[in-house]
Amino acid sequence: MKKRFLNFFLVFVSAVFLLTVIFVKHSSAAGLGTLSFTTPNASPSASFSVNLNLDADVAVGFVRTEFYFDPAHLALSQDITPGDLFTQVISQTSLSEANSTGHVVLVYGLPTDKVGQATSGSQLIGTLSFNIVTANNNVSTQLNFNTEGIQVVGMDETALNISVVNLPLTLNPQVVSSTSLTLSQSAPPVQNSNWDVSLSLSTTEVISGFDAVLNYDSNILQLQSITPVNIFTSTPLINTQTPGVIKFSQVANSAESFTGTQKIADIVFLSKTTQASAITIDYTPGSTTDSNVVSLSSGQDILSQTTNLNFQATVARRFIQLLVSTKAIVARQLTGTVTSINNWLAQFTTDNTGLSQELEIDSSFTEVPTDFYIKVDNYLTKKATATPSAGLTQINVGQLIGGDLNNDGTINNIDLASMYAQWFTDNSADLNNDGAVNSLDHWELITNFFKSDDV
Ligand SMILES: [Ca+2]
Ligand SMILES: [Ca+2]
Ligand SMILES: [Ca+2]
Missing domain, CATH: 2.60.40.4130 (Immunoglobulin-like)
Known part of the structure; x- marks a missing residue:
C-alpha cells in the first residue's frame, strides 16, 4: 500500500516537473551549461563506457538530452545508468529501441528527496555502456547530441543555454606494425658517372636479422661497390656474383637486436645508359626465399613494405x-x-x-x-x-x-x-x-x- 502511494507520488512529481518545464521561464540572464561525452579511451577495441556529463553555472533540476550513435558500429550493452543526483527517470528510450535506431532520449529529474542537493558545476548525468558491433578495423564513429532535443532547467525554472561536446571514436584501432626496406638516391644518375644509392631498413618490431635481395639491369647499371652500414656486429654476407643481383644479409649474434630506422648499405653503381630503369627489392608477401626481415620474438619474416628506385640517367654535360x-x-x-x-x-x-x-x-x-x-x-x-x-x-x-x-x-x-x-x-x-x-x-x-x- 505504501509502495503504491510512493509510485503515485513520483508520477505526480514528474508531471508537476514536466508542466514546470513546459511553462519554463526564459529569463534574460539564463544560466549556461555544457553537455559532453567523455570516455577513458576514444580508441576502444571491445566494450567501453562513456560518461554523459553536465557542467552548469547554476543549480540544475531537470535534464532532457537526446543523442545518436551508429547502431552499425555500437550497441548499448545495458540500460543507461543515471548518475547519483538525477535519479528520477521521467523517460528513457528502451534498450532494444535504442539499439535498433541509434536514437536515445533521456529525461531525468531531481527526485524530491534530492532537491536540497541541487548544485551547479560538473556532474554526471548518466553512464552509457557500449559494445562494439563492427568487426572492421579503424572505424570512425561519433556520439552526437541532438541540440534541438536538449533542455536543461535550473532550479530557478529558467532554461539554460546549452552547448554540446560530441564524442568522436575510433573503433578497433589497428596497431600497424610496419617493417620496410627502402632504396633511395641523393641525386639522379648521370650517364657514365658513379651513382650513389642507399638501402634503409625501418622496423617497429625488434629484429634479429635481414636478407635484402636487390635486382637491377646489368645492361644499364654496373655495380661498383656495396658498403654495409652494420646494425649487427656479425660480418654481413654479401653476394654480388651474378650481374643484376645483389644479395646482402646481416644477422645478430645472440646478444643483439635492432629496432628503428637505419641505413644499412651504401651502394655505388656506374650508370651506363640513359635508359629508364629501376632497382627493385625482391619481395613477395609471404615468401621466405626473397628479401626477409626476421622478428626476434617469432623468428618469422615480418617484411611488409618495400620501396624500389626508378631512375633515368641524364647525359653528362x-x-x-x-x-x-x-x-x-x-x-x-x-x-x-x-x-x-x-x-x-x-x-x-x-x-x-x-x-x-x-x-x-x-x-x-x-x-x-x-x-x-x-x-x-x-x-x-x-x-x-x-x-x-x-x-x-x-x-x-x-x-x-x-x-x-x-x-x-x-x-x-x-x-x-x-x-x-x-x-x-x-x-x-x-x-x-x-x-x-x-x-x-x-x-x-x-x-x-x-x-x-x-x-
Ligand atoms: Ca620474404
Ligand atoms: Ca709554313
Ligand atoms: Ca718581335
Whole structure:
C-alpha cells in the first residue's frame, strides 16, 4: 500500500516537473551549461563506457538530452545508468529501441528527496555502456547530441543555454606494425658517372636479422661497390656474383637486436645508359626465399613494405677549357680553333693568361683519352691529349711553336721569306709580341725550323 502511494507520488512529481518545464521561464540572464561525452579511451577495441556529463553555472533540476550513435558500429550493452543526483527517470528510450535506431532520449529529474542537493558545476548525468558491433578495423564513429532535443532547467525554472561536446571514436584501432626496406638516391644518375644509392631498413618490431635481395639491369647499371652500414656486429654476407643481383644479409649474434630506422648499405653503381630503369627489392608477401626481415620474438619474416628506385640517367654535360701559351714577351689573347674526333671543331679565344672560355663537347667524347688539335695563326698545330670527364676538364696545351707564317703545317724558308718581308713592322711575324718584327722573332723561327704540325 505504501509502495503504491510512493509510485503515485513520483508520477505526480514528474508531471508537476514536466508542466514546470513546459511553462519554463526564459529569463534574460539564463544560466549556461555544457553537455559532453567523455570516455577513458576514444580508441576502444571491445566494450567501453562513456560518461554523459553536465557542467552548469547554476543549480540544475531537470535534464532532457537526446543523442545518436551508429547502431552499425555500437550497441548499448545495458540500460543507461543515471548518475547519483538525477535519479528520477521521467523517460528513457528502451534498450532494444535504442539499439535498433541509434536514437536515445533521456529525461531525468531531481527526485524530491534530492532537491536540497541541487548544485551547479560538473556532474554526471548518466553512464552509457557500449559494445562494439563492427568487426572492421579503424572505424570512425561519433556520439552526437541532438541540440534541438536538449533542455536543461535550473532550479530557478529558467532554461539554460546549452552547448554540446560530441564524442568522436575510433573503433578497433589497428596497431600497424610496419617493417620496410627502402632504396633511395641523393641525386639522379648521370650517364657514365658513379651513382650513389642507399638501402634503409625501418622496423617497429625488434629484429634479429635481414636478407635484402636487390635486382637491377646489368645492361644499364654496373655495380661498383656495396658498403654495409652494420646494425649487427656479425660480418654481413654479401653476394654480388651474378650481374643484376645483389644479395646482402646481416644477422645478430645472440646478444643483439635492432629496432628503428637505419641505413644499412651504401651502394655505388656506374650508370651506363640513359635508359629508364629501376632497382627493385625482391619481395613477395609471404615468401621466405626473397628479401626477409626476421622478428626476434617469432623468428618469422615480418617484411611488409618495400620501396624500389626508378631512375633515368641524364647525359653528362662536358666542357673543356684550354690553357695555351706562346713565347710572347707581352701577354696577349690568342684566338684559334680546336678540333677533335668526329670533325668536332670549336673557335676559342684566351684571356691574357692563355685561358680559353669553356667549350662544350658532346656525348661522343667518352671517358677515354682523346686527342685535341689546337691551331693558332702563325703557330704549328699542337696536339693535347686529355680524358674529359663530366663537368669541366681543363687541358694544358702548353707552349705553341711559332713561325708557320703561311699556316701550311711546316716551318721553312717560305715562312722565313714572309718574315723578312715584314721586318721592322709590327705584323703577324712579331712572334714574341713586342711590337717589332726583328732578330728576336727570327731567332724563334730559326729555332723551330723544319718543325711540322702535330698529327
Ligand atoms: Ca620474404
Ligand atoms: Ca709554313
Ligand atoms: Ca718581335
